[in-house]
Amino acid sequence: MKRALSFTLVATTLAACALEPTPIPTAQKGSARALGVYTTNLDPDLERQAYDALARDARRREHRFLDAVDPEHLARSIRVEQSDLEAGLHPPEEIFQLGAQLFHATFTPPMGYGGEDRPHLSRFHQGRRGGPDAMRCASCHWRGGPGGAGDAADNSYLAGDGDRQSSALARNPPSLAGAGLVELVAREMSAELAHARASLVAAAKAAGKPARGPLVAKGVDFGELEARPDGGLDGTSLLGVDADLVVKPFGWKGHFASLRDVVEDELNVHHGMQSTWLVAHADPARIGPFGGTDPDGDGVTDEITEGQVTALALFLAMQEVPISDLPEEQDHIVRLGAGEARFQALGCAGCHVPSLSLESAVFTLPSREGGASVSVDLARDAAMPRITPPAEGGSLRVWLYSDLKRHDMGPALAENQADRGVRPGTFLTRPLWGLARSRPYLHDARAPTLEDAILLHGGEAQAARDAFAALSEPERADLRVFLTSLTRARRLSVP
Known part of the structure; x- marks a missing residue:
């Protein structure tokens, strides 16, 4: 794995x-x-x-x-x-x-x-x-x-x-483990979406008629955008992102773009x-x-x-960076492999995308007061364990298990009011890394176990939820073993 x-x-x-x-x-x-x-x-x-x-x-x-x-x-x-x-x-x-x-x-x-x-x-x-x-x-x-x-x-x-x-x-306090990498991935996704928007605007002006095209960043589908020759935009077909095309990976509703x-x-x-x-x-x-x-x-x-x-x-x-903590018993290792395959087969990975690429691990904060930027290299300076390049080479991979999009989660999780313009039943896909050490689950901590959280999914996740509900107990056990492996490195600390 x-x-x-x-x-x-x-x-x-x-x-x-x-x-x-x-x-x-x-x-x-x-x-x-x-x-x-x-x-x-x-x-x-x-x-x-x-x-x-x-x-x-x-x-x-x-x-x-x-x-x-x-x-x-x-x-x-x-x-x-x-x-x-x-x-x-x-x-x-x-x-x-x-x-x-x-x-x-x-x-x-x-x-x-x-x-x-x-x-x-x-x-x-x-x-x-x-x-x-x-x-x-x-x-x-x-x-x-x-x-x-x-x-x-x-x-x-x-x-x-x-x-x-x-x-x-x-609102339950979410874990912030790996938060810098999450922001860096979101920044790169936002840059990809901005580039696609600029290309559509240029195409519309050159052709003198509307240009419509898909918006995809790091393999994640954000719907479609239409640009008009006058530079105007039609974002009614966008999916999971605001009209500004800025991916906002923080907050249960996805309200914040930066730490x-x-x-x-x-x-x-x-x-x-x-x-x-x-x-x-x-x-x-x-x-x-x-x-x-x-x-x-x-x-x-x-x-x-x-x-x-x-x-x-x-x-x-x-x-x-949260880790994958493999079990020691051979039977549990076999179950983990089966559970990871079942995670894909159920459709969970459609929103909880296992990994997204990252071009640079340098986290830079530009000055807001006219001064110099402040930067740290998360691959070198962050708390251990840190992100490392894949053994086979290529881009860094951030194993966060999220597409960083908003999704309709159905009536069971819908709240009694919108939150700063985000509809009551719409939530950001929570990263699953570190999951085993972040219970209880969901935005209001109503789910004491992983199964409770899964069974409360609806809306865009209804099919995956129903497929999970139809599993036998041994099949659910495989998935639980896999999800339990998503944890954080153990530290001895004094609160």
């Missing part, structure tokens, strides 16, 4: 009292190097991993004591300016550490948490602005490893009346932490009615710098 990267770590249990953590280095306030709590390395020696996990926990506890003595310590430690990142003052490993610190930081009112007209914590959000509903990113993204999924208890209830769950849209957009929206909605960019450019319905440099009226300005947005976006982009 082809995989971008695949290996198995053997589990072990170590008694904490038998371990001696490495000494804690003297920290300098605000020093990125002193914050070396998180690393992109994955030591194959699990005993060494355990030592490192205890050392990380000791450093984090020490930082909490430092913050108790000096409440501004944490805020200074996670402060980073865009100009420093653009100047190359922080190598990729330090950027990863800075982003990780932000991801695990506890936001407080003196740092800008919440807003004057927002509750301190609220399960049910009022309108577009959010709760806030958590004080740390890691509070909800924890299952299965760094930047992981959340449990059903971690659901957010968005865009409601602030009181009733029934008025809101339930930078995700970071800014999630900080604002879930924590009331507003970036300087949002403050300068977003409308009051999104950031608050008080205007000026403090639109949420909490008395704090410059809550999140552009540099912090960049560091956090790059931390998410540098998350490791």
Whole structure:
């Protein structure tokens, strides 16, 4: 079986009292190097991993004591300016550490948490602005490893009346493993679609009559587009993508094209932490009615710098690649092979496309303020395990099991309202990589098992769902074994 990267770590249990953590280095306030709590390395020696996990926990506890003595310590430690990142003052490993610190930081009112007209914590959000509903990113993204999924208890209830769950849209935190590669694939797909659009426009102008043609990116069918001689476009036959032809791979409904957009929206909605960019450019319905440099009226300005947005976006982009973890027993290996074949035969791979090609693993964030871009090479700098070239050569393959399109999922999953223009029953195809470590399943975590999730499919997936329902129990077992192999590398970590 082809995989971008695949290996198995053997589990072990170590008694904490038998371990001696490495000494804690003297920290300098605000020093990125002193914050070396998180690393992109994955030591194959699990005993060494355990030592490192205890050392990380000791450093984090020490930082909490430092913050108790000096409440501004944490805020200074996670402060980073865009100009420093653009100047190359922080190598990729330090950027990863800075982003990780932000991801695990506890936001407080003196740092800008919440807003004057927002509750301190609220399960049910009022309108577009959010709760806030958590004080740390890691509070909800924890299952299965760094930047992981959340449990059903971690659901957010968005865009409601602030009181009733029934008025809101339930959203379970998705896993962000491999997120940088997902964005890179989507960028390349968007570029292919833009090129096809430009070709149609040119053909229509040259012929003096409408030109119609298919839109395909990386083998994925996005319907058809018609261009008119005057440059106008008819996108009524598009499939699974907006009229702008930008593939948006993030959010359950596919609302976000980039991790930078995700970071800014999630900080604002879930924590009331507003970036300087949002403050300068977003409308009051999104950031608050008080205007000026403090639109949420909490008395704090410059809550999140552009540099912090960049560091956090790059931390998410540098998350490791999920793996295929092969079973040890021969019978299970045979079942896995049968299950993978059945995945194809049922039609699941029509939407959950096993792999998409990728021309470049360099993740670049262009400056939004006229400065230089910041780049990391995910094949070299990301957390381990990383993407690797296929043994047979050719383009990189991203084994994400998704076409990154929106699909109608039928009435069983349809919500009671549209979500920012996306119809109630339409959802983005969720990548299946890392699946075994991201339960419960579906956008609202209603499915405790894989079978429950499959049987709730409808709409465009109805035929595949019915074919699965008709399987015998041994045949279902084969598919379950295959899906269970889609997981993440095991890490010993202290939450």
